[in-house]
Amino acid sequence: MKTLIIFYSLEGNTKFLAESISSTIGADTFEIKTTKEMGTGFMKYFWGGKQVMMKEKPEILSFDKNLADYEMILIGSPVWASTFAPALYTFLNNNKIAGKKVALFCSYGGSVGRTLDNLKVVLKDNEIVGEIGFKNPLKDKEASAKKIQEWIKDIMAKQI
Ligand SMILES: Cc1cc2nc3c(=O)[nH]c(=O)nc-3n(C[C@H](O)[C@H](O)[C@H](O)COP(=O)(O)O)c2cc1C
Incomplete structure (x- = not known):
């Protein structure tokens, strides 16, 4: 099944998850990047928030x-x-995703909050086939890679 991974990552955690998936299933990848760089110092919480x-x-x-x-x-x-x-x-506003099988993954420092639920609202015209969240995945790369690779393999095995 032709698959595309679309992700945003400021500090590499989500990127690590995306790369772990692509190395397992060989999917194409698109990294969303902002035209203006956002620093990774403390001010990121201010601007990002x-x-x-x-x-x-x-x-x-x-x-x-x-x-x-x-x-x-x-x-x-x-x-x-x-x-x-x-x-x-911005990406989801610019590009209408509909009629696809969609799986969601995210990375957080404390808790997943409304992230996956909010994404499912925006992506309501699709079939959501999986969702997963990781707390600080870069802290244990080996365990995170294993977990997300098992997750994606399981999803792919269920698709026809
Ligand atoms: C602006 C900003 C807001 C954040 N808000 C939350 C939050 O509400 N809950 C949480 O658990 N983590 C929060 N975090 C932490 C990130 O979700 C976490 O560090 C994540 O792994 C970063 O992924 P990345 O390396 O792909 O950018 C926030 C980080 C930033 C920069």
């Missing part, structure tokens, strides 16, 4: 894939202020 609160849609670099080419889309995000990252919000 503000973006979520104000429902901002930060400008992102253009999408170089064609959604029509894929049957399954895997979407990954860090948890920001209890929901998915604003850059993914």
Whole structure:
């Protein structure tokens, strides 16, 4: 099944999850990047939190894939202020995803919050085939990779 992984990651945790998936199933990957770099110092919480609160849609670099080419889309995000990252919000606004099999993964430092539920609302025109959250996946790379690889293999095995 032709699969695309779309993800945003500021500090590498979600990226690690995306790469662990792609190395297992050989999917294409698109990393969402904002046109303006956001620092990774303490101020990220201020700017990132503000973006979520104000429902901002930060400008992102253009999408170089064609959604029509894929049957399954895997979407990954860090948890920001209890929901998915604003850059993914921009992406989902710019690119209508419908009629796909969709699986969701996220990375958080405390708790998953409303992230997966909010994503499911935005992606309501799709069949959600899986969802998973990881707490600080980079802290134990081996365990995280194993867990997400088992998760994706199980999902793929259930698809026809
Ligand atoms: C702006 C901002 C807001 C965050 N808000 C939350 C939160 O509400 N809940 C939580 O558990 N973690 C929160 N975090 C922590 C991240 O979700 C966590 O570090 C995640 O693994 C980062 O993923 P990344 O490395 O792919 O960017 C926040 C991080 C940032 C930068």
